Amino acid sequence: MKTFKGRVIAGGKWEGEAVVSRAGVNTLATFQKSAMANKPEVIVSDQNNPDIFGKNITGKALCLPVTIGSTTGGLVIQTVCSMKINPACFLFSQHIDSLAASGIVLAKVWEGSDVIAVDMLGDEFLATVKTGDRVRVDEDGTVTVL
């Protein structure tokens, strides 16, 4: 069991399964296929990200450095949150990027989403957590890899 302390972007208490991307997550490429097809869950469609390609990330803790890619990224996060097919938590090892931040804020303010986001968990967090691990997130931004 290892504990990491991050900064709360959107708080909440949660426990569940982690899905880990060591590389930046291209938001549009990740969510596009499932969202456009109105699927009940997101199966990652970004073939350029072998860490998470083909994995179900709905209701999971998506652990990542930052998001990358098109400036639609924020709107895509808002969209999947409105469809309630979003990852339950976004756990960033680095400072959250502006596109992901706008997406999380848009989801909270305009969709009333309960999505959780914690950033600045550090490189060691991403080196430690593995896909399939259980993680616990506390209101104060503490993340425990169980």
Added chain:
Amino acid sequence: MEFKMKLTDEQLGILNGERGETLAKVMETLVRFGDVFGAEKLVPVTHKQGHLVTSFGIGLLKPLFRTMDELIAAGLKAEGGFTVDPRPIDYDNVKCNPLNKLVFSKIMYSRQADYEAQLAKVGLRDRDAFTCTCYLPETGNVPKKGDVLSWAESSAVVYANSVLGARCNRNSGMLDLFGSVVGFVPYFGLLTDEGRKASWKVYVKTSEKPEAQVLGSAIGMKVVEDVPYVYGLDKFLGSELTDDVTAYLKDFGAATASNGAVGLYHIDGLTPEAKEQGESLILDDAKTYVIDDAELERVYRSYPVMWKDPAAKAKLCFIGCPHLTYAQLVGWTKAIRAALSKAGRRKVALRTVLCTSPGVAKKFRATPMYKELTATGATLTSICPLMYTNNPLTKGTPIATNSNKLRTYSVARYYLDADMLRVIAGLEVK
């Protein structure tokens, strides 16, 4: 809600709903977003005309359309109006087969007409306002030095910051509009004097003027989101922002912004802040990056060929991402005609599409050169080639481009300008 930044009474009133629930949500979004980045306050947008990045009615983005409806119902709009990125489709000039058309019109951009109607209601300037180069005179959304903007579109933001000396962060879609609607933006990053200081010293030591798109790519990949101060380019570009120089900087900046995440660069002896403040813009602990011929070649050779068959011949090429300036359009027309003539051809060897703003296109179509261009078989459009390549069906087509931005976000293959002309003339590229 809890927040950290200091707000004026007016801003607090808006946040507390004194001017309606929807405007309160707009303000809350900006305040929360600013808090994430440690913004100490909101500052007025001084260049009132906005620029939005989201120009496409992609059916997927349902909350976008719902939010726009909410703004419209509340009677909210960007008081200074706005320009917006290029439209995604133009079947007259960028022809598609029936299947591609079906995917574009019925699946991908199924909400285009509805969305354009929404844009008009919240402040779209006019029907010719669709371009990524809104800052060129033909479109005329030109901020002054020191102006605070609420823009998105990475290539426009980096141009406004660097070449015009305006102040704008790299915003995302929707927040660009919100800042224009409420008239304030969070004060952090590239809006601050400290945030505009360079943490990289880049020395250009090439034997010839470097290709703008490759130089920008090299710098973008190296400094990522930091601010570079570039030495040695004034040797090739001079010390005045002429039309040729600003066109070069447009392409250079777009590559820094897309191959990295650069929002501002300074060119020693050339760009406005570098001319005024010189090396005082450079942070004490700035890192160093030297670019010589070998480094440029290394970067160029590192671009992967993402075509299904890397040995295939290109079937389609896009020139003009970002949109071409008028002078660039004239230059490409002459260059294509000369290349074809030299190769003994009358027509281009592959579908060749030049992209420019509606304003530049209108000006160009009124000249005899337009007929000279179309006589070669090339076409002129004002779409965004990125949005064309977003169609998954286009991934099987070998597309060539001289845009490092298009290369980055699609499977298009990058060619240097001279090689692009050889492709167009049906010649082998070494």
